[in-house]
Amino acid sequence: xxxxxxxxxxxxxxxxxxxxxxxxxxxxxxxxxxxxxxxxxxxxxxxxxxxxxxxxxxxxxxxxxxxxxxxxxxxxxxxxxxxxxxxxxxxxxxxxxxxxxxxxxxxxxxxxxxxxxxxxxxxxxxxxxxxxxxxxxxxxxxxxxxxxxxxxxxxxxxxxxxxxxxxxxxxxxxxxxxxxxxxxxxxxxxxxxxxxxxxxxxxxxxxxxxxxxxxxxxxxxxxxxxxxxxxxxxxxxxxxxxxxxxxxxxxxxxxxxxxxxxxxxxxxxxxxxxxxxxxxxxxxxxxxxxxxxxxxxxxxxxxxxxxxxxxxxxxxxxxxxxxxxxxxxxxxxxxxxxxxxxxxxxxxxxxxxxxxxxxxxxxxxxxxxxxxxxxxxxxxxxxxxxxxxxxxxxxxxxxxxxxxxxxxxxxxxxxxxxxxxxxxx
Numbered sequence: 001x002x003x004x005x006x007x008x009x010x011x012x013x014x015x016x017x018x019x020x021x022x023x024x025x026x027x028x029x030x031x032x033x034x035x036x037x038x039x040x041x042x043x044x045x046x047x048x049x050x051x052x053x054x055x056x057x058x059x060x061x062x063x064x065x066x067x068x069x070x071x072x073x074x075x076x077x078x079x080x081x082x083x084x085x086x087x088x089x090x091x092x093x094x095x096x097x098x099x100x101x102x103x104x105x106x107x108x109x110x111x112x113x114x115x116x117x118x119x120x121x122x123x124x125x126x127x128x129x130x131x132x133x134x135x136x137x138x139x140x141x142x143x144x145x146x147x148x149x150x151x152x153x154x155x156x157x158x159x160x161x162x163x164x165x166x167x168x169x170x171x172x173x174x175x176x177x178x179x180x181x182x183x184x185x186x187x188x189x190x191x192x193x194x195x196x197x198x199x200x201x202x203x204x205x206x207x208x209x210x211x212x213x214x215x216x217x218x219x220x221x222x223x224x225x226x227x228x229x230x231x232x233x234x235x236x237x238x239x240x241x242x243x244x245x246x247x248x249x250x251x252x253x254x255x256x257x258x259x260x261x262x263x264x265x266x267x268x269x270x271x272x273x274x275x276x277x278x279x280x281x282x283x284x285x286x287x288x289x290x291x292x293x294x295x296x297x298x299x300x301x302x303x304x305x306x307x308x309x310x311x312x313x314x315x316x317x318x319x320x321x322x323x324x325x326x327x328x329x330x331x332x333x334x335x336x337x338x339x340x341x342x343x344x345x346x347x348x349x350x351x352x353x354x355x356x357x358x359x360x361x362x363x364x365x366x367x368x369x370x371x372x373x374x375x376x377x378x379x380x381x382x383x384x385x386x387x388x389x390x391x392x393x394x395x396x397x398x399x400x401x402x403x404x405x406x407x408x409x410x411x412x413x414x415x416x417x418x419x420x421x422x423x424x425x
C-alpha cells in the first residue's frame with residue numbers, strides 16, 4: 001500500500017537533573033560539594049532514506065520519544081546523555097507542525113540529516129554553586145524539559161518524468177512498457193489510486209525515473225475526487241508527458257481534455273505550466289485517432305510543445321517519445337530547485353519566547369509564556385540561589401518593566417502558573 005500522508009507525535013528527551021552531594025571520605029569531615037551535572041536529553045533526528053518510498057511504516061508506529069538524560073551523581077559524575085531517536089523517511093518528505101501547518105523540514109537531499117528537536121540540557125550539580133562565602137550549597141539545577149510536537153509527514157514524490165492526463169488514457173500501460181514497474185491495469189476509471197514509479201533504462205543518455213501520477217479530473221485543484229493527493233506528486237517532477245486518448249473512446253474531445261488538465265495545473269500552481277512538457281497521443285492503432293492527433297499537433301506544436309503519436313498497447317512510437325524526453329533531461333539545468341511556497345517554522349530560543357501579562361482585577365496579575373514556564377521547570381525557586389535567579393530572569397526578559405507598564409503597585413499579587421508572590425521593588 002502506498003501511504004503519502006501521516007500524523008505522528010515526536011518528543012525529545014528531557015535533560016537530567018543535577019545532583020546535590022558532598023564529598024565524604026575517611027578523615028574528611030567537611031568535604032566540598034561534588035554533585036555532578038545531569039546528562040543531555042536525546043535529539044529527534046530525521047534522515048532522508050533513498051531506500052524508502054512510502055510512509056507505510058508510520059501507520060503502525062506513531063509515537064517517537066528520545067531518551068531522557070540521566071541525573072548527575074556524587075563525585076562530580078555527569079549523568080549519561082539520552083539516546084537520540086532516528087526517524088527515516090522517504091526523500092521528498094515534508095514535515096509540518098500539525099497545529100500551525102508551518103514547515104519544520106523539507107527532506108529533499110538523499111541521506112540528509114535534520115535535527116528537528118534538540119534534547120533538553122542537563123541541570124548543573126551543586127558543585128557549580130559553591131562560592132567563597134557559600135561553600136556548601138544544598139541546591140542544584142533541574143534538567144530542562146524538551147519540546148514535543150504533533151507533526152504531519154507529507155510525501156511528494158521526486159521523479160524526472162511525470163505521466164499526467166485523465167483517467168483511463170493509458171498512463172499505466174505506458175509505464176509498464178518502458179520501465180520495470182508492474183502497475184495494476186484495467187479498463188475502468190481510477191484503476192490507479194496511488195503513484196507508481198519505474199526506471200527507464202535509457203538508450204539515449206542517463207537512466208531516469210518515471211512516475212505515473214493517478215488520473216486527474218476537472219476540479220482536482222479544488223480537491224475534487226483525490227485531486228490534492230494526486231497533484232501533490234506533480235510538484236517535484238522535472239518533465240511532464242501529457243498522455244491523451246487520441247481516439248476519444250470516452251466520448252470527450254482529446255483537445256479539450258488537454259486544456260482541462262492544463263487548467264487544473266495552472267489553478268493548483270501556475271509555475272507547473274513552465275515545466276517542459278510533451279504530449280503523447282495514445283491509442284494511435286485505432287482509426288479514429290488520426291484526425292484528433294492532427295488537431296492536437298496543429299494546436300500545440302506552434303507553442304513549442306512536441307506531440308508524439310504512440311500506442312502503448314502495441315509498443316509503437318515509444319522510442320521517439322523517450323528520445324525527446326531524454327534530450328530534455330540532458331539539457332535540464334542542474335541548479336533548479338523546486339521550492340515550496342511556505343512560511344517556515346522557526347524554532348524560537350527559550351530566552352526569546354514571548355510572554356503575556358493579564359490584569360484580572362486590581363492588584364492581581366497573571367504572567368504566562370512558554371519561556372517563563374520552562375524557566376520555572378528547571379529552576380528550584382525554593383532555594384535562595386534559585387529565587388535570585390528567578391528574579392534576575394524576570395528583570396532581564398522585561399517582565400518586570402511590562403508589569404510596571406500595566407500599572408502594578410507594591411504589594412500587588414503576581415501569579416506565574418503555580419507560583420504566587422507579592423510584588424516589591
